[in-house]
Structures are given as structure tokens and as C-alpha cells.
Amino acid sequence: MKSELHVPSDLNFLNIVENWLLGCLKIQLGESVDWSRQSSRLRLALVEAYSNVVRHAHKEQANLPVLLRLELKNRDLALEVWDYGEGFDMSTYLAPNPLEKQEGGYGWLIMNRLMDKVEYQLQVDGANCLKLEATLPELVNSTAE
Secondary structure, three states, X not given: OEEEEEEEOOHHHHHHHHHHHHHHHHHHHHHHOOHHHHHHHHXXXXXXXXXXXXXXXXXXXXXXXXXXXXXXXXOEXXXXXXXXXXXXXXXXXXXXXXXXXXXXXXXXXXXXXXXOEEEEEEEEOOEEEEEEEEEXXXXXXXXXX
């Protein structure tokens, strides 16, 4: 299954973006996934990615579109978030020091903790692509006695 969503760079569209992702996945996977656990994980990774595009890459320019691409093969999902900003040079990224009360810079760490694989490609055909990949575990039916 493949799906695409084009949305403005506007945090008011965050709910639409989340509903699109989870809606597509639920249609395909139904009740075979523990959505109470997986939806929180996926929602947080997507919110991090989308809000970074809006605030940093596009600098609140709502006229610049964000392209989201979802591909699901069996239980393996790949989510691409495309932006048209300057991009971020990952070689300059320094992980935040937990001892310093730093406000920003945690998004990359959060996405890497939540997803199985995170890749960032700078300037591919005039756009930047953040790719998030994860395998959704099958729901284990536990019978409480």
C-alpha cells in the first residue's frame, strides 16, 4: 500500500497529518496491531518530523508544501517527509547534553529511539527527505486467567 499527502507548512494541519497516517495504517492492518502502544510511538515521531519542517526548514512559510509518503509492505512501514527548505547539515548536529538544560535539539534523538531506522537526505531533486522506518509488531493475544 502506498499513500501520499500534500499539506501546507502549518502546525494547524498536524491533526490531519496524524489522522492520515494512522487511518491508512488501520485500514491496512486492522486489529492486528496494538494501536494503544503503536499509535503513540508513530504519532510522536511524525509530530517531531512535521513540526521540524514547519518551524525550521520552512521557517513558518505556510505556502511551502510538505509532502508525506507512506509505504507499507506487510508490517514494514516507511514514511518519508519531504521539505523544500535549505536543509540541515547532519554533520553539524550535536546531541544535547542531559546535564545542560537545553531546549531544542532532541527531535533527532526522539525519532531514532521511536523508529527502527531514520535517514536524512539533503537536497534530492531540490528537496530534503527524512525517512522513518519501522516494523509494526503483531498483536499478541494474551489470555489472562
